[in-house]
Amino acid sequence: MVDTVTPAVEPGRDFIRDIVQADVDAGRVQGVVTRFPPEPNGFLHLGHAKSICLNFGVAQEFGGRCHLRFDDTNPTKEEQLFIDSIQQDVRWLGFDWGLHLYHASDYFEQLYEWAEHLVRAGKAYVDDTPPDQMRQQRGTLTEPGQNSRFRTRTVEENLDLFRRMRAGEFPNGARVLRAKIDMASGNMNLRDPVLYRILHATHPRTGDAWCIYPTYDFAHGQSDAIEHITHSICTLEFEDHRPLYDWLIENLPVPSRPRQYEFARLNITYTVLSKRHLTRLVTEKHVRGWDDPRMPTLAGVRRRGVPPAALREFVRRVGVARAYSVVDVAMLDSAIRDTLNPSALRRMAVLRPLKLVIENYPEGQTETLEAQNHPDNPDAGARPVTFSRELYVERDDFMENPPKKFFRLSPGKEVRLRYGYFITCQSVVKNDAGDVVELRCTYDPASRGGNSPDGRKVQATIHWVSAADAVQAEVRLYSHLFNRPDPGADGDALADLNPDSLEVLTDALVEPALRDAKPGEAVQFERTGYFAADPDSQPHRPVFNRTVGLRDTWAKVATKA
RNA sequence: UGGGGGAUAGUUUAGCGGUAAAACUCCCGGCUCUGACCCGGGCAUCCUUGGUUCGAAUCCAGGUCCCCCAGCCA
Numbered sequence: 202m203v204d205t206v207t208p209a210v211e212p213g214r215d216f217i218r219d220i221v222q223a224d225v226d227a228g229r230v231q232g233v234v235t236r237f238p239p240e241p242n243g244f245l246h247l248g249h250a251k252s253i254c255l256n257f258g259v260a261q262e263f264g265g266r267c268h269l270r271f272d273d274t275n276p277t278k279e280e281q282l283f284i285d286s287i288q289q290d291v292r293w294l295g296f297d298w299g300l301h302l303y304h305a306s307d308y309f310e311q312l313y314e315w316a317e318h319l320v321r322a323g324k325a326y327v328d329d330t331p332p333d334q335m336r337q338q339r340g341t342l343t344e345p346g347q348n349s350r351f352r353t354r355t356v357e358e359n360l361d362l363f364r365r366m367r368a369g370e371f372p373n374g375a376r377v378l379r380a381k382i383d384m385a386s387g388n389m390n391l392r393d394p395v396l397y398r399i400l401h402a403t404h405p406r407t408g409d410a411w412c413i414y415p416t417y418d419f420a421h422g423q424s425d426a427i428e429h430i431t432h433s434i435c436t437l438e439f440e441d442h443r444p445l446y447d448w449l450i451e452n453l454p455v456p457s458r459p460r461q462y463e464f465a466r467l468n469i470t471y472t473v474l475s476k477r478h479l480t481r482l483v484t485e486k487h488v489r490g491w492d493d494p495r496m497p498t499l500a501g502v503r504r505r506g507v508p509p510a511a512l513r514e515f516v517r518r519v520g521v522a523r524a525y526s527v528v529d530v531a532m533l534d535s536a537i538r539d540t541l542n543p544s545a546l547r548r549m550a551v552l553r554p555l556k557l558v559i560e561n562y563p564e565g566q567t568e569t570l571e572a573q574n575h576p577d578n579p580d581a582g583a584r585p586v587t588f589s590r591e592l593y594v595e596r597d598d599f600m601e602n603p604p605k606k607f608f609r610l611s612p613g614k615e616v617r618l619r620y621g622y623f624i625t626c627q628s629v630v631k632n633d634a635g636d637v638v639e640l641r642c643t644y645d646p647a648s649r650g651g652n653s654p655d656g657r658k659v660q661a662t663i664h665w666v667s668a669a670d671a672v673q674a675e676v677r678l679y680s681h682l683f684n685r686p687d688p689g690a691d692g693d694a695l696a697d698l699n700p701d702s703l704e705v706l707t708d709a710l711v712e713p714a715l716r717d718a719k720p721g722e723a724v725q726f727e728r729t730g731y732f733a734a735d736p737d738s739q740p741h742r743p744v745f746n747r748t749v750g751l752r753d754t755w756a757k758v759a760t761k762a
Numbered sequence: 763u764g765g766g767g768g769a770u771a772g773u774u775u776a777g778c779g780g781u782a783a784a785a786c787u788c789c790c791g792g793c794u795c796u797g798a799c800c801c802g803g804g805c806a807u808c809c810u811u812g813g814u815u816c817g818a819a820u821c822c823a824g825g826u827c828c829c830c831c832a833g834c835c836a
Contacts, residue, residue, distance in 0.1 A: 214776080240836050275835065332834060339832055343764045346832085377834050387765035389832050398834035417836045441766055441831050463767085465829095470773085476836090518785055520775045522768095525829050529773045532786045542799065577799070608797065617795060651795050662795045728796045755797045757788095 215521035217462060221259055221432055230431040233265030237291065237298075238421070238435075240272045241283035241405070243476040244491040244498040245290040247512070247533075248467040254516040255464070256434055257296040268428055269298035273306045274420045276404040284405065286491070290499040295509045301428075305420045306406045308427055312415050313367065315423060315453045316378055316396055320359045324452055325396060326352055327362040328379045335377075338384075339392050345385035346392045352381060366399055369412045373399050378413075382448065390445045394418055422446040426455035433459045436466040437523065467519065468527040471681035472497050473694050487698060488682070494735075494746045495682045495702050505679065506723050506733025506748030511540035530681070537749045541723050541731045546574045546581060549619065549664040550711040550726040550745075552676055554593040556668070557640040559624060562590040567669070570650065572620040584714050588621055591668035593710050594640070595728075598663045601629060601637060606758050608660035610640065617662040619727060623648035664727045671710035675744045677735065678704040711743070718743055725751075 224230045235256040239249065260267035269291060273279050291298070305312075319325035328351045330338065340346030354362075363378055365371065378397035386392055396419040401412045425433045433446075440463045450458060468474060473482075474497055482488050482496065491498050494505035502512070515536035519528050549572070567589045575581035594610070603611040610616050615625040622644040630639035647654050651662070684699035691697075711726075718724065718734035725731050730750035737744045 238836090242836080272836065278835075335834080336832075341764085341832055344832095345764085374834065379834095389765075391765095392832085395834050400834080414834095416834075421836085437767070438830055439836090443766090465768090518774075520785095522775065524768050524775095526774060529787065532774070535786055538798090547796080573795095576796080606797095619795060621795095659795090661797075664796075725796085725798085728798070730798095751796075751798050753797075758797080 215464075216523065217255065217432075217434060217464060217521055218259060218262070220462060221263055224431070225263060232431070233260055233263040234268070234429055234431045235260045235265065235434060236268040236270050236425065236428065236430050238270045238272045238424075239287050240275070240278075241280065241287060242275070242278040243283060243480055244286050244496075244500055246474050246476075246479060246499065247469060247472070247497045247502070248474040249290075250294060250499060250512050251467040251516050251519065251521075252434070252436075253291060253294055253296060254513055255521055257298075259432070259434075265431075266301060267296070267298060268301040268303055268430070270303040270424060270428070271305065272417065272421065272424075273304050273404070273406060274414050274417060275400070276402040276414065277400060279405055281405045286500065290503075293503060293509055294499065294512060303424070303428060304406055305415075305424050306404060308420070308424055309407060309411055309415070311427065312420060312423055313413075315455075316415070316419070317360065317363065318453060319380065319396070320363055320378070321356055322452070323356060323381070325378055325380050326354050326359050327366065327376050328352070328393075329376050332374060339389065340384070342389070348384050349379070349393070352393070363397075366397070366413050367411070369401070371399055373401055375399060380445075380448070382445075388441055388444055390418070390442050391448070394445060418442060418445050419449065422449050422459065422461070423453065423455060425459040426450060426453075426457045429457040430459045431457075433461045435461060435463055437463045437525075438466075439463055463523070464521050465523055465525055468525075469497065469533065470527055470530045470686035471683050471688070472530060473683065473688050478689075478694055481695060482682075485695070487695065494677070495679050497682075503721075504735065505746050506721070506731060507537050508540055508723065511537040514540055527687070534749045538731065538751070541725070541748070543577070545723045545725040545731055547572075547576065547727050548712055548715050548724050549586070549666055550674070550676070550709060550715060550729065550732070551593045551595050551664065551666050551671075552678075552706050552709045552726075552729060553596040554666075554708060554710050555596045555599060555640065556638065557592045557594050557624075557642055557665070559590050559592070559642050559644045560627065561643045564590055566590065567667070570620050586620060586712055586714075587667045587670050588618075589667045589669055592618070592665045593668055593671060594618075594663055594665045598661075599626070599637065599640060604759070609663055610661075615645075615657075615659050617648070617651055617659045618665050619662050620651055621649075621665065622646070622651070623653055623657070623659060664729075666710045666712050670713050672713055672716045673742060674709045674711045674715070675737075675742065676706040676709040676732070676747065677744065678706065678747045680704075709745075711745075715743060715745075718745070723748060 237256045257267040328349050338347045377395045379393045382391045384392045397413045400414050443461050492500035492504045569585045571583045572586045599610040624642045624644045628641045629637045632638045682702045683697045688694040688697040720734045720736045731748040732745040735744040735746045
């Protein structure tokens with residue numbers, strides 16, 4: 202695993218850390234305790250990475266701790282598969298919850314007791330109103346709601362009914378437990394929110410022990426209180442829930458007083474970050490799975506070759522604020538390159554091979570040249586590469602009729618073969634269709650190793666592999682999954698899928714050193730990009746994923762010309 | 763026409779009464795055995811209108827625009 206150790210980067214300041222700092226300074230909290238509370242109904246994605254880095258980061262910086270708590274209150278949507286993948290992903294990102302792994306379901310009995318407490322206090326009631334009617338009674342954004350006719354039930358009746366709900370006497374949807382707050386509130390969440398619903402479903406952890414389950418609102422804050430969470434950090438859409446969060450905390454005999462703070466969720470251009478959309482991409486087979494390298498899931502970017510340190514750096518650069526925002530995906534790419542550049546070993550790989558024959562190089566002769574594993578880091582050592590009369594170079598590195606700014610090979614032009622010799626293109630061989638299928642060149646024997654004794658300069662250095670010992674490989678090039686920066690802005694996001702997000706090159710040729718590349722190990726294909734072996738690799742046939750391309754100034758120049 | 767939030771370069775952030783800072787993108791140039799990396803330089807009427815003040819992105823008042831909320835999802 203390539204995980205560049207970034208020497209103590211200052212975490213960055215933001216309003217959340219300011220609040221925590223102020224609470225610590227004022228002695229309002231004894232120690233800082235945060236939590237990352239995923240619902241196990243999908244894989245973690247880049248948006249979660251922001252939340253994870255924030256919650257675990259804050260805890261780390263203030264010498265506190267961060268819990269991993271599964272918000273598993275809806276058994277109809279949650280699965281063990283997700284519970285497992287989430288833990289793997291959080292660890293991979295570089296965070297450790299220690300012994301503090303919890304589930305909202307751990308607290309079901311306590312939550313139930315607190316629900317009865319509310320009933321006894323006359324602050325909650327069982328409502329038999331059917332769902333559609335309840336919706337009507339809730340009113341609208343501008344009109345107040347109406348009290349349910351069951352709102353005035355006696356404590357005794359409520360208690361009896363609620364217990365019978367738990368006992369399984371009623372079918373799904375027949376009744377709910379509601380908080381008795383204010384049907385005329387401008388805040389919809391305060392119009393007698395549902396606290397418990399009947400769900401005859403098997404829970405991944407509690408099995409069939411329960412047939413009533415607490416809603417998010419009733420479970421979350423109380424779970425925070427049980428765990429003595431000091432700062433409950435969530436995204437902006439829960440802002441309206443804070444009054445309810447506080448109401449429940451204040452009306453229940455909870456053991457601590459957590460506070461909720463909200464920040465803006467992460468959005469990225471050309472990307473979609475919602476469980477609903479990601480789930481559709483997988484179930485409708487638009488991608489190969491949750492870990493498809495094009496997916497913005499942690500499993501996906503991991504398979505693509507992105508090191509966790511790059512994600513942490515990305516999140517740090519993005520910052521934390523309360524304003525709605527959409528981050529340029531280029532910022533992610535940049536963080537990935539900056540993380541990989543210092544550590545990724547350099548290799549030569551020809552993605553689209555073009556045969557090149559050196560006419561004045563003796564047939565049958567080979568020689569061993571030395572190539573640096575990392576030009577900026579001599580400690581990375583060197584490797585031998587075999588040179589011979591027949592080579593392959595990148596198709597894009599030759600143009601028969603080059604524009605003025607083209608520095609690479611063209612008829613009569615001299616370039617350097619990386620770590621090899623200066624060569625000059627003498628002629629081209631074409632097939633019947635007129636396509637260039639082979640380059641005939643000559644080399645300068647005096648330029649061995651890459652420099653000519655006469656001090657002659659060349660405009661370009663290109664990469665190559667020798668024909669005899671090149672390893673055939675499959676290379677998968679990925680680009681944005683969506684073809685517009687704001688997928689879904691005009692309707693269905695899936696209609697904006699980029700049909701060319703995956704390009705598979707089956708005839709790439711890579712140098713022998715790449716034969717046994719391990720998945721998760723990042724390498725740089727010189728002049729091309731950062732790549733990582735895919736788990737699909739076979740011993741005789743490696744498969745590489747392009748993690749991210751190198752910055753390509755020539756591509757811009759070429760486009761403008 | 764309710765309630766809750768938010769507006770600083772193209773993007774994401776900093777700035778907390780003293781004359782706009784950083785990263786990314788983009789543009790120009792330098793360096794180069796990766797057209798990479800690296801190094802220079804360029805790119806802002808701080809949403810708006812008034813007010814307070816010697817001085818306002820920061821304080822006050824009024825507008826404008828954007829986001830979230832009417833699940834027995836989270």
